[in-house]
Amino acid sequence: MTPLLAAVGTAAPPTGALQLLVILFAAALTDNILLTRFLGMCSFLAVSRQMKTSLGLGVAVVFVTTCTAGLNYLVHRYITVPLRIEFLEYIIFIVVIAAFVQLVEMVIERISLPLYFALGIFLPLITVNCAILGVSLFMLNKQGYGFLQCTVFGLGSGLGWMLAIVLMAGIRQRIRLDKVPRGLHGAGLSLIVTGIIALAFVGFSGMVKF
Amino acid sequence: MTFVLAVGTLCLICGVLAGLLTLAGRFLNDYGRCRVLINGGEREFEVDGGDSLLNLLTQEGLFIPSACGGRGSCGLCKVNVLSGGGPLLPTEGPHLAAEEIDAGMRLACQLKVRNDIEIEVPRELFSVQRYRAAVASIEDLTGDIKRLRLELVDPETIVFAPGQYIQLQAPAYGENPEAVYRAYSIASDRRDSRHIDLIIRLVPNGTCTTWVFTILKTADSVEFNGPYGEFCLRQSDRPMVFIAGGSGLAPFMSILAQMAAEQNARTCRFFFGARSRGDLFLLDDMARFERELPDFKFIPALSDPAPEDDWSGETGLITDVVARHFPDCSGMEAYLCGSPGMLGACIKVLSEHGLAEENIYFDKFA
Structure with a gap:
């Protein structure tokens, strides 16, 4: 961590592998897409009841965000920018994501049935996960991100989302039998817990300035 | 210019992606020829894999x-999958209930054959087919029960057990966006293989019954599939009691016609529960069966006869009437058709009066 923190501490932006590492950690922790921007909440709340399903969905999200971030960067760089139709990126990105998920589903079904049955139901679910579209849109706001940086940013964001849902699943399993006021059962309590975790994650962004 | 470029690019991207997916689907979703073995070899199909079991079996x-x-969404297409599911x-x-899952039951429409x-x-189910028919007549039996007579068109005849x-099939109409299927017992003589009769009671807000009562006309084309079910007369010498209410009379019309054709000499009492005289129907047919059959009696019972009915027959709940007639039902056989509530009450009363549960057969309205 020392070289990493040292690099962050200096005024000059880090380069090379170090820069990618910083992007990864920043996306996963300080800029956690779920806990600081509250994106992808619906599946987060619905699926975080069990550790096993949370992990399954988390892995699927990591995979899809990583790949679609790279793909959508290419679309941005070579299609929408040269044609000056950046305003259509919302629609184009979601189409690319949907098609990609479909394709991946078919490939997995063909190659590995066990993986398909373990992951299969989550893949179609996350086509419309706003966190995934969010990653593709946010990366364009970052200065100087190339293909590699965008892919790593996607990977980091996905890992952050997975971290959040796994944390949440762990907490929900522990508090399942606790006595809470009736009105707070389910989503109510989950949102409060999410808020508390989010506060902790805001602490990360105080630690690292990037 | 930007506008054209934008729309054009979007369409192009969508088109390319759709083409890519179709192409991928063709190559990735090709599972070659798969064998479907049914009931340990009674039937065997060779099909192209990659589609649902339900579709492949229908083909x-x-x-x-x-x-x-x-x-x-309906959960009806359950089949027992022994291997390869x-x-x-x-x-x-x-x-699926837990014991169904343990037994290997699956939904044929969800299972993809790979x-x-x-x-x-x-x-x-081997003899089940899809039929196209024309409405020959629609006739009012009571205020809320109609008899629908269908003339078979394709295929032209049907073989079924009484x-x-x-x-x-009720097609999509009005605010019902999709076709639905509803089960009705065949209420006609099996010897007339070119027609079937259905007895249909109006269910308030029911999709299919509303369609039959308000939209369907003579000469309209309808589709159905069948026949299904095991609600058939068992071979024995035991005296029989039939109990029905409302449109539950339907299967007994077919069963009695068959009995009349065979000159079946078994003792048979048919208890029919209704509210008042206006709810009784097909009394002429019942009188005919009483004449034609050696030992058959139709016993209608009114639970709430109106003063003007001038009713001298049985009154009271159908369960009480049956219990009055047969204080001891042991050694008998019972066939019931009607609403779940009526069936439950009848089964309870019959078992209390000594009728063995394995000799009670019923056809429950779902």
Whole structure:
């Protein structure tokens, strides 16, 4: 961590592998897409009841965000920018994501049935996960991100989302039998817990300035 | 210019992606020829894998009952999969009880055939077909019960066992965006293989019955599939009691016609429950069966006869009337058709009066 923190501490932006590492950690922790921007909440709340399903969905999200971030960067760089139709990126990105998920589903079904049955139901679910579209849109706001940086940013964001849902699943399993006021059962309590975790994650962004 | 460019690019991207997916689907979704082995070799199909079991069986002419058309919402298309089905899908879970899952039951519409598969289906489904028919007549039997007579068009004849039912298709109409199937017992003589009769009671807000009562006209074309069910007369010498209410009379019309044709000499008492005289129907046919059959009696019972009915027959709840007639039912056989509530009450009363449960056969309205 020392070289990493040292690099962050200096005024000059880090380069090379170090820069990618910083992007990864920043996306996963300080800029956690779920806990600081509250994106992808619906599946987060619905699926975080069990550790096993949370992990399954988390892995699927990591995979899809990583790949679609790279793909959508290419679309941005070579299609929408040269044609000056950046305003259509919302629609184009979601189409690319949907098609990609479909394709991946078919490939997995063909190659590995066990993986398909373990992951299969989550893949179609996350086509419309706003966190995934969010990653593709946010990366364009970052200065100087190339293909590699965008892919790593996607990977980091996905890992952050997975971290959040796994944390949440762990907490929900522990508090399942606790006595809470009736009105707070389910989503109510989950949102409060999410808020508390989010506060902790805001602490990360105080630690690292990037 | 930007506008044209934008729309054009979007269309192009969507088109390319759709083409890519179609192409991928063709190559990735090709599972070659798969063998479907049914009931340990009674039937065997060679099909192109990659589609749902329900669709593949339908293509081969084996009709599994399905009300939703393969969307996984009705849970009717259950088949027993012995091998080659893969793990249970999350979309199937809600429709299957724990013991059904243990027994290997699956929903045929959700199961994708990827390899050779071995299944078990009730043998009666082998004779199930899809029929096209024309409405020959629609006749009022009571205020809320109609008799629908269908003339078969394609195929032109049907073979069924008295007591079996068909699934009538109500097409999409009005605010009902999709076709639904509803089960009705065949109420006609099996010897007339070119026609079937259905007895249909109006269900308030019912999709199919509303269609029959308000939209369907003579000469309209309808579709149904069948026959299904095992509500048939058992071979024995035991005296029989039939109990029905409302449109539950339907299967007995077919059963009695068959008995009359065979000159069946078994003792048979048919208790029919209704509210008042206006709810009784097909009394002429019942009188005819009483004349033609050696030992048959039709016993209508009114629970709430109106003063103007001038009713001298049985009154009271159908269960009480049956209990009055047969204080000791041991050694008898019972056939019941009606609403779940009526059936439950009848089964309770009959068992209390000594009728063995294995000799009670029923056809429950769902």
